[in-house]
Amino acid sequence: MKLLVTGGAGFIGSAFVRMMIGAGCARELLVLDKLTYAGNLENLAPVAGDPRYRFVRGDICDATLVEHLLEEFRPDAIVHFAAESHVDRSILSPAPVFETNLRGTFVLLEAARKHGLGVFLHVSTDEVYGSLPEPLEADENFPLRPSSPYSASKAGADLLVLSYFTTYRVPVIVTRASNNYGPYQFPEKLIPLMIGHAMEDRPLPVYGDGGNVRDWLYVEDHCRALALLLEKGRTGEIYNVGGNCALPNLEVVRRILRITGKPESLIRFVADRPGHDRRYAISSRKIQQEIGWRPETDFEEGLRRTVAWYRENAGWVARVLSGEYRRYYEQNYLNREAEIRRLVRS
Ligand code: NAD
Ligand code: DAU
Numbered sequence: 001m002k003l004l005v006t007g008g009a010g011f012i013g014s015a016f017v018r019m020m021i022g023a024g025c026a027r028e029l030l031v032l033d034k035l036t037y038a039g040n041l042e043n044l045a046p047v048a049g050d051p052r053y054r055f056v057r058g059d060i061c062d063a064t065l066v067e068h069l070l071e072e073f074r075p076d077a078i079v080h081f082a083a084e085s086h087v088d089r090s091i092l093s094p095a096p097v098f099e100t101n102l103r104g105t106f107v108l109l110e111a112a113r114k115h116g117l118g119v120f121l122h123v124s125t126d127e128v129y130g131s132l133p134e135p136l137e138a139d140e141n142f143p144l145r146p147s148s149p150y151s152a153s154k155a156g157a158d159l160l161v162l163s164y165f166t167t168y169r170v171p172v173i174v175t176r177a178s179n180n181y182g183p184y185q186f187p188e189k190l191i192p193l194m195i196g197h198a199m200e201d202r203p204l205p206v207y208g209d210g211g212n213v214r215d216w217l218y219v220e221d222h223c224r225a226l227a228l229l230l231e232k233g234r235t236g237e238i239y240n241v242g243g244n245c246a247l248p249n250l251e252v253v254r255r256i257l258r259i260t261g262k263p264e265s266l267i268r269f270v271a272d273r274p275g276h277d278r279r280y281a282i283s284s285r286k287i288q289q290e291i292g293w294r295p296e297t298d299f300e301e302g303l304r305r306t307v308a309w310y311r312e313n314a315g316w317v318a319r320v321l322s323g324e325y326r327r328y329y330e331q332n333y334l335n336r337e338a339e340i341r342r343l344v345r346s
Helices: 011-022 041-047 063-073 087-092 095-115 149-168 190-199 219-232 249-260 285-291 299-312 314-320 324-345
Strands: 002-006 028-033 053-057 077-080 119-125 172-177 179-181 204-207 213-218 237-241 246-248 267-270
Touching (some): 002 063, 011 041, 041 053, 087 324, 119 219, 179 219, 190 204, 190 249, 204 249
Parallel strands (some): 002 077, 028 053
């Protein structure tokens, strides 16, 4: 297959590119990525010299560029990862989320409609279903109840993508995965942030009471699901992709402390995320039954591998944490700590 991969320099996109090139599953592969704070060419270094791989720095909202790439490259499939992917950032600054996640998806769909292709694989999230009380699990027909600007933008994009199938017969597939973890994840997300803080003996900031439940999926399992769907997925369909590993955040943080050999006294409960969804839970029965995919990586094993990767790649971490990240960190965490100090005094 000739693949156009948007957001291929990010965490999941780069894992997908490394896997597709490494396993010889792509005849040619073109990455289109704006290289925002979250995009990093170092993530693609393992494939950089491969003749099947090309990289274009550009914005998915740039209709002229996107049209030109489709005209020139003529992909069999677009695998669409590019997004503003962080909930906390979407709360602090919602505008870029709607620009990239909604308008960018629209630009890609319009180009796909004009040029035609085999599959438009839209990589979405379980967050679109919102928070579910026990013991509910969302299947693909479950109502959408997004809570954050990020999840609302993804839900909107999902609906737009599906409308292009119904209206124009653009052959789309929508996937909704749970929380990914693994190497190369930007250290603003729970697992890499907590690993970094534990390794440096800094406090681990747990939002609220730490009882929020997330379902953890090793990134390579997610990428394998996407590769199988490109081959066997039915167009016009939605597929949930879950890790079958639901855990409260506090338990995840405790396991990180155990693996890094650090004390639980490093845990700090800080002010909660506004609109914080309590529990995500999806059923992956459809992809298991139709496609034969299931998650293979045991969480403890995946977490150990992830901790080992961050230990061995301190240079990568230091480089991505410079510059813009510092401003975000202060905005997101220093206010939280000040708020807690105020609460303790009152
Ligand atoms: P990420 O933030 O690590 O990477 C996003 C990539 O998109 C970066 O390389 C960035 O430079 C690029 N990008 C951003 N705006 C762009 C634009 N306007 N034009 C071109 N490129 C742009 O994200 P991730 O965690 O790898 O997530 C990838 C996709 O998977 C997203 O669509 C996200 O919603 C979805 N998803 C993520 C998770 C998760 O747990 N991380 C789970 C389910 C679904
Ligand atoms: O569910 C899939 C989604 O998972 C993806 O669509 C998103 O792109 C991805 O960012 C992720 O969203 P979350 O908000 O669940 O991930 P995050 O790692 O930011 O937070 C995980 C949980 O940990 C959440 O309940 C908030 C909590 N948390 C997070 C951070 C960064 C903390 O308690 N402290 C923190 O410092």
